[in-house]
Amino acid sequence: MVDSRLSQRILLFSLCFIFSFIIIIFVIKRSSLIENTKNNIDSIISSTSCKHISIDELDQWFHSKTWNEIPKIIHQTWKNKTLRQRQARWRQTWCEQYTGWYYHLWTDDENDLFVQTKFPWFYSTYKQLSPAILRVDSVRYLYMLYYGGLYIDLDYESIRRVDELFNNKYVVLSLINYSFQSMNSVPNSWIASRPNHPLWTYILYRIMLLWSRVTDQERNEFWNGKAEFFTGPQSLFEGLMFYLHSNQHTDQTLDQLFGNRENQKSDSIFEVANITFLGPKLINAYDWMNGIGADVCSAEKPTFDENKCKDIVKPIYAITYWSHSYGHGHENDAKYLGNKRIR
The missing domain is CATH 1.20.5 (Single alpha-helices involved in coiled-coils or other helix-helix interfaces)
Incomplete structure:
Protein backbone atom coordinates (compact mmCIF):
# COMPACT_ATOMS: atom_id res chain seq x y z
CA MET A 1 0.00 0.00 0.00
CA SER A 49 14.41 53.89 -44.89
CA CYS A 50 15.35 56.23 -42.12
CA LYS A 51 12.94 56.48 -39.18
CA HIS A 52 10.80 59.61 -38.91
CA ILE A 53 10.51 60.50 -35.23
CA SER A 54 8.67 63.08 -33.17
CA ILE A 55 10.45 65.66 -31.03
CA ASP A 56 9.56 63.68 -27.89
CA GLU A 57 11.07 60.53 -29.41
CA LEU A 58 14.11 62.51 -30.49
CA ASP A 59 14.62 63.85 -26.97
CA GLN A 60 14.17 60.42 -25.42
CA TRP A 61 16.71 58.84 -27.80
CA PHE A 62 19.16 61.72 -27.56
CA HIS A 63 19.21 61.89 -23.76
CA SER A 64 19.60 58.11 -23.42
CA LYS A 65 23.20 58.29 -24.62
CA THR A 66 26.52 60.02 -24.01
CA TRP A 67 27.67 61.44 -27.31
CA ASN A 68 31.27 61.04 -28.46
CA GLU A 69 30.33 61.07 -32.14
CA ILE A 70 28.06 62.86 -34.59
CA PRO A 71 24.54 61.59 -33.78
CA LYS A 72 22.69 59.82 -36.58
CA ILE A 73 19.84 62.30 -36.87
CA ILE A 74 18.96 64.32 -39.98
CA HIS A 75 17.35 67.72 -39.40
CA GLN A 76 15.44 69.60 -42.10
CA THR A 77 13.01 72.47 -41.70
CA TRP A 78 10.02 73.92 -43.54
CA LYS A 79 7.17 76.23 -42.59
CA ASN A 80 4.85 73.24 -42.17
CA LYS A 81 4.75 69.49 -42.82
CA THR A 82 3.64 69.89 -46.44
CA LEU A 83 6.67 69.95 -48.71
CA ARG A 84 6.65 70.98 -52.33
CA GLN A 85 6.86 68.06 -54.73
CA ARG A 86 10.53 68.19 -55.58
CA GLN A 87 11.49 68.99 -52.01
CA ALA A 88 9.73 65.81 -50.93
CA ARG A 89 11.47 63.77 -53.63
CA TRP A 90 14.92 65.13 -52.75
CA ARG A 91 14.23 64.56 -49.05
CA GLN A 92 13.39 60.95 -49.81
CA THR A 93 16.85 60.32 -51.30
CA TRP A 94 18.36 61.01 -47.86
CA CYS A 95 15.85 58.86 -46.03
CA GLU A 96 16.21 55.93 -48.42
CA GLN A 97 20.00 55.95 -48.28
CA TYR A 98 20.58 56.82 -44.62
CA THR A 99 19.09 53.62 -43.20
CA GLY A 100 19.55 53.31 -39.46
CA TRP A 101 19.34 57.10 -39.07
CA TYR A 102 16.58 59.13 -37.47
CA TYR A 103 14.87 62.01 -39.24
CA HIS A 104 12.82 65.02 -38.19
CA LEU A 105 11.28 67.76 -40.33
CA TRP A 106 10.99 70.84 -38.12
CA THR A 107 8.12 73.27 -38.69
CA ASP A 108 8.14 76.98 -37.90
CA ASP A 109 5.96 76.38 -34.83
CA GLU A 110 8.23 73.59 -33.58
CA ASN A 111 11.28 75.79 -34.11
CA ASP A 112 9.73 78.58 -32.06
CA LEU A 113 8.98 76.25 -29.13
CA PHE A 114 12.43 74.64 -29.41
CA VAL A 115 14.24 77.98 -29.17
CA GLN A 116 11.94 79.26 -26.43
CA THR A 117 12.39 76.22 -24.18
CA LYS A 118 15.98 75.17 -24.94
CA PHE A 119 17.60 78.57 -25.61
CA PRO A 120 15.74 81.30 -23.72
CA TRP A 121 18.85 83.49 -23.85
CA PHE A 122 18.55 83.60 -27.66
CA TYR A 123 14.76 83.68 -27.93
CA SER A 124 14.22 87.45 -27.80
CA THR A 125 16.64 87.88 -30.72
CA TYR A 126 15.09 84.97 -32.57
CA LYS A 127 11.59 86.48 -32.38
CA GLN A 128 12.82 89.78 -33.81
CA LEU A 129 14.70 88.31 -36.77
CA SER A 130 13.02 89.22 -40.06
CA PRO A 131 12.41 88.05 -42.76
CA ALA A 132 11.71 84.41 -41.87
CA ILE A 133 14.89 83.13 -43.52
CA LEU A 134 16.91 84.75 -40.71
CA ARG A 135 15.12 82.58 -38.16
CA VAL A 136 15.51 79.51 -40.39
CA ASP A 137 19.25 80.21 -40.66
CA SER A 138 19.66 80.68 -36.93
CA VAL A 139 17.76 77.63 -35.76
CA ARG A 140 20.00 75.23 -37.66
CA TYR A 141 22.96 76.35 -35.54
CA LEU A 142 20.82 75.63 -32.48
CA TYR A 143 20.05 72.11 -33.75
CA MET A 144 23.80 71.55 -34.00
CA LEU A 145 24.54 73.03 -30.59
CA TYR A 146 21.85 71.06 -28.78
CA TYR A 147 21.45 67.77 -30.66
CA GLY A 148 24.24 67.73 -33.19
CA GLY A 149 23.65 65.49 -36.19
CA LEU A 150 23.29 66.51 -39.83
CA TYR A 151 21.35 69.53 -41.08
CA ILE A 152 20.44 69.65 -44.79
CA ASP A 153 18.53 72.24 -46.82
CA LEU A 154 15.55 70.86 -48.74
CA ASP A 155 17.14 71.45 -52.16
CA TYR A 156 19.88 68.83 -51.62
CA GLU A 157 19.78 65.43 -53.28
CA SER A 158 21.79 62.57 -51.81
CA ILE A 159 23.97 60.61 -54.23
CA ARG A 160 25.43 58.18 -51.70
CA ARG A 161 25.96 58.02 -47.95
CA VAL A 162 28.51 60.40 -46.52
CA ASP A 163 28.52 59.20 -42.91
CA GLU A 164 31.65 57.17 -43.57
CA LEU A 165 33.42 60.54 -43.45
CA PHE A 166 31.99 61.31 -39.99
CA ASN A 167 34.12 58.80 -38.05
CA ASN A 168 35.99 60.55 -35.21
CA LYS A 169 34.88 63.98 -36.49
CA TYR A 170 33.61 66.91 -34.42
CA VAL A 171 32.24 69.38 -37.00
CA VAL A 172 31.96 68.77 -40.75
CA LEU A 173 31.40 71.65 -43.19
CA SER A 174 31.10 71.63 -46.98
CA LEU A 175 32.71 74.13 -49.35
CA ILE A 176 31.26 75.66 -52.50
CA ASN A 177 34.67 76.74 -53.75
CA TYR A 178 37.98 78.11 -52.50
CA SER A 179 37.18 81.82 -53.09
CA PHE A 180 37.21 82.72 -49.42
CA GLN A 181 37.32 86.47 -50.00
CA SER A 182 33.58 86.35 -50.77
CA MET A 183 32.67 84.89 -47.34
CA ASN A 184 30.02 82.77 -49.09
CA SER A 185 32.27 79.82 -49.82
CA VAL A 186 31.36 77.90 -46.65
CA PRO A 187 27.56 77.53 -46.86
CA ASN A 188 25.29 76.88 -43.90
CA SER A 189 23.01 74.71 -46.06
CA TRP A 190 24.72 71.41 -45.14
CA ILE A 191 26.40 71.12 -41.73
CA ALA A 192 27.17 68.28 -39.33
CA SER A 193 28.36 68.31 -35.74
CA ARG A 194 28.63 66.63 -32.39
CA PRO A 195 26.43 68.24 -29.72
CA ASN A 196 27.70 71.23 -27.71
CA HIS A 197 30.56 72.18 -30.01
CA PRO A 198 31.66 75.77 -29.17
CA LEU A 199 31.74 76.87 -32.83
CA TRP A 200 27.97 77.32 -32.84
CA THR A 201 28.06 79.55 -29.79
CA TYR A 202 30.48 81.91 -31.54
CA ILE A 203 28.04 82.22 -34.45
CA LEU A 204 24.95 82.69 -32.29
CA TYR A 205 26.51 85.43 -30.19
CA ARG A 206 27.62 87.18 -33.37
CA ILE A 207 24.01 87.17 -34.58
CA MET A 208 22.81 88.58 -31.26
CA LEU A 209 25.45 91.30 -31.24
CA LEU A 210 24.91 92.46 -34.83
CA TRP A 211 21.13 92.39 -34.57
CA SER A 212 21.23 94.48 -31.40
CA ARG A 213 23.15 97.20 -33.25
CA VAL A 214 20.88 97.73 -36.26
CA THR A 215 18.19 100.40 -36.35
CA ASP A 216 14.46 99.60 -36.41
CA GLN A 217 14.35 100.69 -40.04
CA GLU A 218 17.19 98.35 -40.98
CA ARG A 219 15.55 95.47 -39.16
CA ASN A 220 12.32 95.84 -41.10
CA GLU A 221 13.58 96.73 -44.55
CA PHE A 222 14.83 94.26 -47.12
CA TRP A 223 18.19 94.60 -48.79
CA ASN A 224 20.07 92.15 -50.95
CA GLY A 225 22.45 90.08 -48.85
CA LYS A 226 20.72 90.77 -45.52
CA ALA A 227 20.20 87.07 -44.77
CA GLU A 228 23.70 86.10 -45.87
CA PHE A 229 25.23 88.80 -43.67
CA PHE A 230 23.23 88.45 -40.46
CA THR A 231 22.57 84.72 -40.19
CA GLY A 232 23.66 82.97 -43.38
CA PRO A 233 27.01 81.87 -44.83
CA GLN A 234 28.76 85.14 -43.99
CA SER A 235 27.70 84.74 -40.38
CA LEU A 236 28.96 81.15 -40.39
CA PHE A 237 32.23 82.23 -42.00
CA GLU A 238 32.97 85.04 -39.53
CA GLY A 239 32.08 82.88 -36.54
CA LEU A 240 34.21 80.08 -37.96
CA MET A 241 37.24 82.32 -38.43
CA PHE A 242 36.86 83.77 -34.94
CA TYR A 243 36.75 80.23 -33.55
CA LEU A 244 39.75 79.06 -35.62
CA HIS A 245 41.85 82.12 -34.75
CA SER A 246 41.08 81.70 -31.05
CA ASN A 247 41.73 77.98 -31.13
CA GLN A 248 44.88 78.13 -33.27
CA HIS A 249 46.19 81.39 -31.79
CA THR A 250 46.78 82.73 -35.27
CA ASP A 251 45.51 85.38 -37.67
CA GLN A 252 46.02 83.25 -40.77
CA THR A 253 43.33 83.16 -43.47
CA LEU A 254 41.48 79.94 -44.28
CA ASP A 255 43.60 79.70 -47.44
CA GLN A 256 46.75 79.75 -45.33
CA LEU A 257 45.37 77.32 -42.77
CA PHE A 258 44.63 74.83 -45.57
CA GLY A 259 48.24 75.04 -46.75
CA ASN A 260 49.45 74.68 -50.30
CA ARG A 261 46.90 75.84 -52.89
CA GLU A 262 47.78 72.82 -55.02
CA ASN A 263 46.06 70.69 -52.36
CA GLN A 264 42.79 72.59 -52.77
CA LYS A 265 41.11 70.17 -55.16
CA SER A 266 37.41 69.60 -55.71
CA ASP A 267 37.46 66.38 -53.66
CA SER A 268 39.98 67.42 -50.99
CA ILE A 269 39.32 67.05 -47.26
CA PHE A 270 40.97 69.42 -44.77
CA GLU A 271 41.22 69.28 -40.98
CA VAL A 272 41.78 72.45 -38.97
CA ALA A 273 41.24 72.63 -35.19
CA ASN A 274 38.82 69.66 -35.20
CA ILE A 275 36.82 71.21 -38.05
CA THR A 276 36.58 69.06 -41.19
CA PHE A 277 36.10 70.79 -44.55
CA LEU A 278 34.83 68.77 -47.51
CA GLY A 279 35.84 69.88 -51.01
CA PRO A 280 33.18 71.39 -53.33
CA LYS A 281 32.43 68.30 -55.41
CA LEU A 282 31.91 66.06 -52.38
CA ILE A 283 28.68 67.69 -51.17
CA ASN A 284 27.65 70.81 -53.11
CA ALA A 285 28.95 70.03 -56.63
CA TYR A 286 27.10 72.90 -58.32
CA ASP A 287 28.77 76.26 -57.62
CA TRP A 288 26.32 79.11 -58.23
CA MET A 289 29.19 81.58 -57.79
CA ASN A 290 31.09 80.50 -60.91
CA GLY A 291 28.05 79.89 -63.10
CA ILE A 292 29.17 76.54 -64.57
CA GLY A 293 26.05 74.62 -65.44
CA ALA A 294 23.74 77.39 -64.21
CA ASP A 295 21.16 76.92 -66.97
CA VAL A 296 20.46 73.32 -65.97
CA CYS A 297 21.62 73.25 -62.33
CA SER A 298 19.69 76.17 -60.85
CA ALA A 299 16.22 75.13 -59.65
CA GLU A 300 15.10 78.71 -60.32
CA LYS A 301 15.67 78.43 -64.07
CA PRO A 302 12.95 77.16 -66.45
CA THR A 303 15.73 75.19 -68.18
CA PHE A 304 16.56 73.28 -64.97
CA ASP A 305 17.43 69.65 -65.69
CA GLU A 306 18.74 67.51 -62.83
CA ASN A 307 20.15 64.75 -65.01
CA LYS A 308 22.04 67.13 -67.29
CA CYS A 309 23.28 69.01 -64.24
CA LYS A 310 24.72 65.85 -62.68
CA ASP A 311 26.39 64.96 -65.97
CA ILE A 312 28.15 68.33 -65.92
CA VAL A 313 29.21 68.69 -62.28
CA LYS A 314 29.52 64.97 -61.41
CA PRO A 315 28.62 65.05 -57.69
CA ILE A 316 30.23 62.49 -55.40
CA TYR A 317 28.11 62.38 -52.22
CA ALA A 318 25.40 65.01 -52.75
CA ILE A 319 24.33 67.97 -54.83
CA THR A 320 22.37 71.15 -54.15
CA TYR A 321 20.29 72.95 -56.74
CA TRP A 322 20.16 76.24 -54.77
CA SER A 323 16.41 76.70 -55.02
CA HIS A 324 16.24 79.74 -52.67
CA SER A 325 12.81 78.65 -51.48
CA TYR A 326 12.74 81.32 -48.78
CA GLY A 327 13.94 84.10 -51.04
CA HIS A 328 13.71 85.56 -54.53
CA GLY A 329 9.90 85.76 -54.29
CA HIS A 330 9.28 82.00 -54.04
CA GLU A 331 7.92 81.85 -50.47
CA ASN A 332 4.25 81.98 -51.43
CA ASP A 333 4.47 80.39 -54.87
CA ALA A 334 2.78 77.03 -54.36
CA LYS A 335 3.78 75.91 -57.88
CA TYR A 336 7.49 76.53 -57.33
CA LEU A 337 9.44 73.25 -57.21
CA GLY A 338 6.46 71.34 -58.54
CA ASN A 339 7.10 68.18 -60.53
CA LYS A 340 5.71 69.69 -63.72
CA ARG A 341 8.91 71.74 -64.00
CA ILE A 342 11.06 68.63 -64.32
CA ARG A 343 12.49 68.16 -67.79
Whole structure:
Protein backbone atom coordinates (compact mmCIF):
# COMPACT_ATOMS: atom_id res chain seq x y z
CA MET A 1 0.00 0.00 0.00
CA VAL A 2 2.80 2.34 0.92
CA ASP A 3 4.70 1.48 -2.23
CA SER A 4 1.60 2.19 -4.29
CA ARG A 5 1.13 5.63 -2.75
CA LEU A 6 4.84 6.41 -3.18
CA SER A 7 4.65 5.40 -6.81
CA GLN A 8 1.62 7.61 -7.33
CA ARG A 9 3.42 10.56 -5.73
CA ILE A 10 6.49 9.98 -7.85
CA LEU A 11 4.32 9.76 -10.96
CA LEU A 12 2.42 12.92 -10.02
CA PHE A 13 5.67 14.78 -9.31
CA SER A 14 7.11 13.62 -12.63
CA LEU A 15 4.02 14.75 -14.53
CA CYS A 16 4.12 18.16 -12.81
CA PHE A 17 7.81 18.53 -13.60
CA ILE A 18 7.28 17.57 -17.24
CA PHE A 19 4.27 19.91 -17.55
CA SER A 20 6.22 22.80 -15.97
CA PHE A 21 9.17 22.13 -18.26
CA ILE A 22 6.90 22.21 -21.31
CA ILE A 23 5.38 25.52 -20.16
CA ILE A 24 8.84 27.05 -19.61
CA ILE A 25 10.00 25.92 -23.05
CA PHE A 26 6.82 27.33 -24.61
CA VAL A 27 7.27 30.70 -22.89
CA ILE A 28 10.93 30.90 -23.91
CA LYS A 29 10.19 30.02 -27.52
CA ARG A 30 7.26 32.44 -27.65
CA SER A 31 9.39 35.26 -26.24
CA SER A 32 12.13 34.42 -28.70
CA LEU A 33 9.64 34.39 -31.56
CA ILE A 34 8.25 37.79 -30.51
CA GLU A 35 11.75 39.24 -30.18
CA ASN A 36 12.83 37.79 -33.53
CA THR A 37 9.70 39.17 -35.16
CA LYS A 38 10.40 42.60 -33.64
CA ASN A 39 14.02 42.43 -34.77
CA ASN A 40 12.96 41.38 -38.24
CA ILE A 41 10.52 44.28 -38.45
CA ASP A 42 13.20 46.68 -37.20
CA SER A 43 15.61 45.20 -39.72
CA ILE A 44 13.12 45.66 -42.54
CA ILE A 45 12.48 49.26 -41.48
CA SER A 46 16.15 50.10 -41.05
CA SER A 47 17.09 48.43 -44.32
CA THR A 48 14.63 50.42 -46.41
CA SER A 49 14.41 53.89 -44.89
CA CYS A 50 15.35 56.23 -42.12
CA LYS A 51 12.94 56.48 -39.18
CA HIS A 52 10.80 59.61 -38.91
CA ILE A 53 10.51 60.50 -35.23
CA SER A 54 8.67 63.08 -33.17
CA ILE A 55 10.45 65.66 -31.03
CA ASP A 56 9.56 63.68 -27.89
CA GLU A 57 11.07 60.53 -29.41
CA LEU A 58 14.11 62.51 -30.49
CA ASP A 59 14.62 63.85 -26.97
CA GLN A 60 14.17 60.42 -25.42
CA TRP A 61 16.71 58.84 -27.80
CA PHE A 62 19.16 61.72 -27.56
CA HIS A 63 19.21 61.89 -23.76
CA SER A 64 19.60 58.11 -23.42
CA LYS A 65 23.20 58.29 -24.62
CA THR A 66 26.52 60.02 -24.01
CA TRP A 67 27.67 61.44 -27.31
CA ASN A 68 31.27 61.04 -28.46
CA GLU A 69 30.33 61.07 -32.14
CA ILE A 70 28.06 62.86 -34.59
CA PRO A 71 24.54 61.59 -33.78
CA LYS A 72 22.69 59.82 -36.58
CA ILE A 73 19.84 62.30 -36.87
CA ILE A 74 18.96 64.32 -39.98
CA HIS A 75 17.35 67.72 -39.40
CA GLN A 76 15.44 69.60 -42.10
CA THR A 77 13.01 72.47 -41.70
CA TRP A 78 10.02 73.92 -43.54
CA LYS A 79 7.17 76.23 -42.59
CA ASN A 80 4.85 73.24 -42.17
CA LYS A 81 4.75 69.49 -42.82
CA THR A 82 3.64 69.89 -46.44
CA LEU A 83 6.67 69.95 -48.71
CA ARG A 84 6.65 70.98 -52.33
CA GLN A 85 6.86 68.06 -54.73
CA ARG A 86 10.53 68.19 -55.58
CA GLN A 87 11.49 68.99 -52.01
CA ALA A 88 9.73 65.81 -50.93
CA ARG A 89 11.47 63.77 -53.63
CA TRP A 90 14.92 65.13 -52.75
CA ARG A 91 14.23 64.56 -49.05
CA GLN A 92 13.39 60.95 -49.81
CA THR A 93 16.85 60.32 -51.30
CA TRP A 94 18.36 61.01 -47.86
CA CYS A 95 15.85 58.86 -46.03
CA GLU A 96 16.21 55.93 -48.42
CA GLN A 97 20.00 55.95 -48.28
CA TYR A 98 20.58 56.82 -44.62
CA THR A 99 19.09 53.62 -43.20
CA GLY A 100 19.55 53.31 -39.46
CA TRP A 101 19.34 57.10 -39.07
CA TYR A 102 16.58 59.13 -37.47
CA TYR A 103 14.87 62.01 -39.24
CA HIS A 104 12.82 65.02 -38.19
CA LEU A 105 11.28 67.76 -40.33
CA TRP A 106 10.99 70.84 -38.12
CA THR A 107 8.12 73.27 -38.69
CA ASP A 108 8.14 76.98 -37.90
CA ASP A 109 5.96 76.38 -34.83
CA GLU A 110 8.23 73.59 -33.58
CA ASN A 111 11.28 75.79 -34.11
CA ASP A 112 9.73 78.58 -32.06
CA LEU A 113 8.98 76.25 -29.13
CA PHE A 114 12.43 74.64 -29.41
CA VAL A 115 14.24 77.98 -29.17
CA GLN A 116 11.94 79.26 -26.43
CA THR A 117 12.39 76.22 -24.18
CA LYS A 118 15.98 75.17 -24.94
CA PHE A 119 17.60 78.57 -25.61
CA PRO A 120 15.74 81.30 -23.72
CA TRP A 121 18.85 83.49 -23.85
CA PHE A 122 18.55 83.60 -27.66
CA TYR A 123 14.76 83.68 -27.93
CA SER A 124 14.22 87.45 -27.80
CA THR A 125 16.64 87.88 -30.72
CA TYR A 126 15.09 84.97 -32.57
CA LYS A 127 11.59 86.48 -32.38
CA GLN A 128 12.82 89.78 -33.81
CA LEU A 129 14.70 88.31 -36.77
CA SER A 130 13.02 89.22 -40.06
CA PRO A 131 12.41 88.05 -42.76
CA ALA A 132 11.71 84.41 -41.87
CA ILE A 133 14.89 83.13 -43.52
CA LEU A 134 16.91 84.75 -40.71
CA ARG A 135 15.12 82.58 -38.16
CA VAL A 136 15.51 79.51 -40.39
CA ASP A 137 19.25 80.21 -40.66
CA SER A 138 19.66 80.68 -36.93
CA VAL A 139 17.76 77.63 -35.76
CA ARG A 140 20.00 75.23 -37.66
CA TYR A 141 22.96 76.35 -35.54
CA LEU A 142 20.82 75.63 -32.48
CA TYR A 143 20.05 72.11 -33.75
CA MET A 144 23.80 71.55 -34.00
CA LEU A 145 24.54 73.03 -30.59
CA TYR A 146 21.85 71.06 -28.78
CA TYR A 147 21.45 67.77 -30.66
CA GLY A 148 24.24 67.73 -33.19
CA GLY A 149 23.65 65.49 -36.19
CA LEU A 150 23.29 66.51 -39.83
CA TYR A 151 21.35 69.53 -41.08
CA ILE A 152 20.44 69.65 -44.79
CA ASP A 153 18.53 72.24 -46.82
CA LEU A 154 15.55 70.86 -48.74
CA ASP A 155 17.14 71.45 -52.16
CA TYR A 156 19.88 68.83 -51.62
CA GLU A 157 19.78 65.43 -53.28
CA SER A 158 21.79 62.57 -51.81
CA ILE A 159 23.97 60.61 -54.23
CA ARG A 160 25.43 58.18 -51.70
CA ARG A 161 25.96 58.02 -47.95
CA VAL A 162 28.51 60.40 -46.52
CA ASP A 163 28.52 59.20 -42.91
CA GLU A 164 31.65 57.17 -43.57
CA LEU A 165 33.42 60.54 -43.45
CA PHE A 166 31.99 61.31 -39.99
CA ASN A 167 34.12 58.80 -38.05
CA ASN A 168 35.99 60.55 -35.21
CA LYS A 169 34.88 63.98 -36.49
CA TYR A 170 33.61 66.91 -34.42
CA VAL A 171 32.24 69.38 -37.00
CA VAL A 172 31.96 68.77 -40.75
CA LEU A 173 31.40 71.65 -43.19
CA SER A 174 31.10 71.63 -46.98
CA LEU A 175 32.71 74.13 -49.35
CA ILE A 176 31.26 75.66 -52.50
CA ASN A 177 34.67 76.74 -53.75
CA TYR A 178 37.98 78.11 -52.50
CA SER A 179 37.18 81.82 -53.09
CA PHE A 180 37.21 82.72 -49.42
CA GLN A 181 37.32 86.47 -50.00
CA SER A 182 33.58 86.35 -50.77
CA MET A 183 32.67 84.89 -47.34
CA ASN A 184 30.02 82.77 -49.09
CA SER A 185 32.27 79.82 -49.82
CA VAL A 186 31.36 77.90 -46.65
CA PRO A 187 27.56 77.53 -46.86
CA ASN A 188 25.29 76.88 -43.90
CA SER A 189 23.01 74.71 -46.06
CA TRP A 190 24.72 71.41 -45.14
CA ILE A 191 26.40 71.12 -41.73
CA ALA A 192 27.17 68.28 -39.33
CA SER A 193 28.36 68.31 -35.74
CA ARG A 194 28.63 66.63 -32.39
CA PRO A 195 26.43 68.24 -29.72
CA ASN A 196 27.70 71.23 -27.71
CA HIS A 197 30.56 72.18 -30.01
CA PRO A 198 31.66 75.77 -29.17
CA LEU A 199 31.74 76.87 -32.83
CA TRP A 200 27.97 77.32 -32.84
CA THR A 201 28.06 79.55 -29.79
CA TYR A 202 30.48 81.91 -31.54
CA ILE A 203 28.04 82.22 -34.45
CA LEU A 204 24.95 82.69 -32.29
CA TYR A 205 26.51 85.43 -30.19
CA ARG A 206 27.62 87.18 -33.37
CA ILE A 207 24.01 87.17 -34.58
CA MET A 208 22.81 88.58 -31.26
CA LEU A 209 25.45 91.30 -31.24
CA LEU A 210 24.91 92.46 -34.83
CA TRP A 211 21.13 92.39 -34.57
CA SER A 212 21.23 94.48 -31.40
CA ARG A 213 23.15 97.20 -33.25
CA VAL A 214 20.88 97.73 -36.26
CA THR A 215 18.19 100.40 -36.35
CA ASP A 216 14.46 99.60 -36.41
CA GLN A 217 14.35 100.69 -40.04
CA GLU A 218 17.19 98.35 -40.98
CA ARG A 219 15.55 95.47 -39.16
CA ASN A 220 12.32 95.84 -41.10
CA GLU A 221 13.58 96.73 -44.55
CA PHE A 222 14.83 94.26 -47.12
CA TRP A 223 18.19 94.60 -48.79
CA ASN A 224 20.07 92.15 -50.95
CA GLY A 225 22.45 90.08 -48.85
CA LYS A 226 20.72 90.77 -45.52
CA ALA A 227 20.20 87.07 -44.77
CA GLU A 228 23.70 86.10 -45.87
CA PHE A 229 25.23 88.80 -43.67
CA PHE A 230 23.23 88.45 -40.46
CA THR A 231 22.57 84.72 -40.19
CA GLY A 232 23.66 82.97 -43.38
CA PRO A 233 27.01 81.87 -44.83
CA GLN A 234 28.76 85.14 -43.99
CA SER A 235 27.70 84.74 -40.38
CA LEU A 236 28.96 81.15 -40.39
CA PHE A 237 32.23 82.23 -42.00
CA GLU A 238 32.97 85.04 -39.53
CA GLY A 239 32.08 82.88 -36.54
CA LEU A 240 34.21 80.08 -37.96
CA MET A 241 37.24 82.32 -38.43
CA PHE A 242 36.86 83.77 -34.94
CA TYR A 243 36.75 80.23 -33.55
CA LEU A 244 39.75 79.06 -35.62
CA HIS A 245 41.85 82.12 -34.75
CA SER A 246 41.08 81.70 -31.05
CA ASN A 247 41.73 77.98 -31.13
CA GLN A 248 44.88 78.13 -33.27
CA HIS A 249 46.19 81.39 -31.79
CA THR A 250 46.78 82.73 -35.27
CA ASP A 251 45.51 85.38 -37.67
CA GLN A 252 46.02 83.25 -40.77
CA THR A 253 43.33 83.16 -43.47
CA LEU A 254 41.48 79.94 -44.28
CA ASP A 255 43.60 79.70 -47.44
CA GLN A 256 46.75 79.75 -45.33
CA LEU A 257 45.37 77.32 -42.77
CA PHE A 258 44.63 74.83 -45.57
CA GLY A 259 48.24 75.04 -46.75
CA ASN A 260 49.45 74.68 -50.30
CA ARG A 261 46.90 75.84 -52.89
CA GLU A 262 47.78 72.82 -55.02
CA ASN A 263 46.06 70.69 -52.36
CA GLN A 264 42.79 72.59 -52.77
CA LYS A 265 41.11 70.17 -55.16
CA SER A 266 37.41 69.60 -55.71
CA ASP A 267 37.46 66.38 -53.66
CA SER A 268 39.98 67.42 -50.99
CA ILE A 269 39.32 67.05 -47.26
CA PHE A 270 40.97 69.42 -44.77
CA GLU A 271 41.22 69.28 -40.98
CA VAL A 272 41.78 72.45 -38.97
CA ALA A 273 41.24 72.63 -35.19
CA ASN A 274 38.82 69.66 -35.20
CA ILE A 275 36.82 71.21 -38.05
CA THR A 276 36.58 69.06 -41.19
CA PHE A 277 36.10 70.79 -44.55
CA LEU A 278 34.83 68.77 -47.51
CA GLY A 279 35.84 69.88 -51.01
CA PRO A 280 33.18 71.39 -53.33
CA LYS A 281 32.43 68.30 -55.41
CA LEU A 282 31.91 66.06 -52.38
CA ILE A 283 28.68 67.69 -51.17
CA ASN A 284 27.65 70.81 -53.11
CA ALA A 285 28.95 70.03 -56.63
CA TYR A 286 27.10 72.90 -58.32
CA ASP A 287 28.77 76.26 -57.62
CA TRP A 288 26.32 79.11 -58.23
CA MET A 289 29.19 81.58 -57.79
CA ASN A 290 31.09 80.50 -60.91
CA GLY A 291 28.05 79.89 -63.10
CA ILE A 292 29.17 76.54 -64.57
CA GLY A 293 26.05 74.62 -65.44
CA ALA A 294 23.74 77.39 -64.21
CA ASP A 295 21.16 76.92 -66.97
CA VAL A 296 20.46 73.32 -65.97
CA CYS A 297 21.62 73.25 -62.33
CA SER A 298 19.69 76.17 -60.85
CA ALA A 299 16.22 75.13 -59.65
CA GLU A 300 15.10 78.71 -60.32
CA LYS A 301 15.67 78.43 -64.07
CA PRO A 302 12.95 77.16 -66.45
CA THR A 303 15.73 75.19 -68.18
CA PHE A 304 16.56 73.28 -64.97
CA ASP A 305 17.43 69.65 -65.69
CA GLU A 306 18.74 67.51 -62.83
CA ASN A 307 20.15 64.75 -65.01
CA LYS A 308 22.04 67.13 -67.29
CA CYS A 309 23.28 69.01 -64.24
CA LYS A 310 24.72 65.85 -62.68
CA ASP A 311 26.39 64.96 -65.97
CA ILE A 312 28.15 68.33 -65.92
CA VAL A 313 29.21 68.69 -62.28
CA LYS A 314 29.52 64.97 -61.41
CA PRO A 315 28.62 65.05 -57.69
CA ILE A 316 30.23 62.49 -55.40
CA TYR A 317 28.11 62.38 -52.22
CA ALA A 318 25.40 65.01 -52.75
CA ILE A 319 24.33 67.97 -54.83
CA THR A 320 22.37 71.15 -54.15
CA TYR A 321 20.29 72.95 -56.74
CA TRP A 322 20.16 76.24 -54.77
CA SER A 323 16.41 76.70 -55.02
CA HIS A 324 16.24 79.74 -52.67
CA SER A 325 12.81 78.65 -51.48
CA TYR A 326 12.74 81.32 -48.78
CA GLY A 327 13.94 84.10 -51.04
CA HIS A 328 13.71 85.56 -54.53
CA GLY A 329 9.90 85.76 -54.29
CA HIS A 330 9.28 82.00 -54.04
CA GLU A 331 7.92 81.85 -50.47
CA ASN A 332 4.25 81.98 -51.43
CA ASP A 333 4.47 80.39 -54.87
CA ALA A 334 2.78 77.03 -54.36
CA LYS A 335 3.78 75.91 -57.88
CA TYR A 336 7.49 76.53 -57.33
CA LEU A 337 9.44 73.25 -57.21
CA GLY A 338 6.46 71.34 -58.54
CA ASN A 339 7.10 68.18 -60.53
CA LYS A 340 5.71 69.69 -63.72
CA ARG A 341 8.91 71.74 -64.00
CA ILE A 342 11.06 68.63 -64.32
CA ARG A 343 12.49 68.16 -67.79
